[in-house]
Amino acid sequence: MNFSSKILENAVQEVALLPGIGKRTALRLVLHLLDQPSERTTNLASALVDLKMKIKFCKECHNISDQPICEICADAKRDQSLICIVEDVRDVMAIENTQQFSGVYHVLGGKINPMEGIGPSDLTIDSLIHKVNSSEITELIFALSSTMEGDTTNYYIFKQIEKSSIKVSTIARGIAVGDELEYADQISLGRSILQRVPFENSLKN
Amino acid sequence: MNFSSKILENAVQEVALLPGIGKRTALRLVLHLLDQPSERTTNLASALVDLKMKIKFCKECHNISDQPICEICADAKRDQSLICIVEDVRDVMAIENTQQFSGVYHVLGGKINPMEGIGPSDLTIDSLIHKVNSSEITELIFALSSTMEGDTTNYYIFKQIEKSSIKVSTIARGIAVGDELEYADQISLGRSILQRVPFENSLKN
Structure with missing residues (x-):
């Protein structure tokens, strides 16, 4: 030009x-x-x-915030013993929009990705482990995207906290609400059968 | 959000x-x-x-410039009596890229568009008329897009300078170089037949 x-x-x-x-x-x-x-x-x-x-990053959950401690972490009504592990602020916004989660978050700032040179020390994993060891956490929920990098990161964190008695779960994978079975991808459909839930549970929401 | x-x-x-x-x-x-x-x-x-x-706008041609007079208008090698009328700086850049034009430009800053409330006084038409009346111009070339607004603007300017002896032309419309006739739109193909050029002329480039 x-x-x-x-x-x-x-x-x-x-x-x-x-x-x-x-x-x-x-x-x-x-x-x-x-x-x-x-x-x-x-x-x-x-x-x-x-x-x-x-802009600041919350000292507790590392989410983007205007204050040293973000609104979610500072909210006395949220369950501080239930931590949802996400990749970045967009995931926090997406989960907050559902209004289905009453715990707090931990923002990793990425996923372990050796191809791009992102190792565990580039993420906020140490701070998460420290939190798990030093405070009263009852459950960790992995909510990373289900890619190779997401699975690797989940597994790495799981290995670090295996010995503690904390319950560890991941968000459910399956067929999206409203989706036609015939157009669903094989892996999601397969998982949705293997990880089927009692019918009474599906009535709760 | x-x-x-x-x-x-x-x-x-x-x-x-x-x-x-x-x-x-x-x-x-x-x-x-x-x-x-x-x-x-x-x-x-x-x-x-x-x-x-x-950023400044050239006092002569109204193109975007770092100086009061832009590089093209200040260039002694360019033919100051040949003016190409364009809508905005992108058109100047496109024509300059062809390296086929040795005259100068006049940037209108838009097209007459009553639907959007753009009248002749919102464009640099007065300055163009003044230039035509006060200096040695031999030819004006209309290079606006061939839409209703472009044609209206061309016609408005043409009416203003009709009485002067200046040659007025528009850029050629027709089938793009390399295009297949069968896929060309009717209007362009029709015009390219009506405004056919002597074969010798087509050999020049």
């Missing part, structure tokens, strides 16, 4: 560094901002800088 | 105001920035603010 202005070119290049945004899209976004009142751009820029500078 | 942090929510909302970017994409982009070194965010923010604060 032949830019008529270095300032324009610089802005396009910076925007195009974002994942999934190519140069053409970046140019479209930048020209859109140029068309808008200055406040739009300054608001956007300061929101991004604020994000990077002011 | 239930955000665990107001700062995060604010950043996502600002990013989601950009055209074509929804809340989920905005959250993905924002979490990506959070993962990156701080410079990435500050570079992006300052590039956007610089863009809005420092």
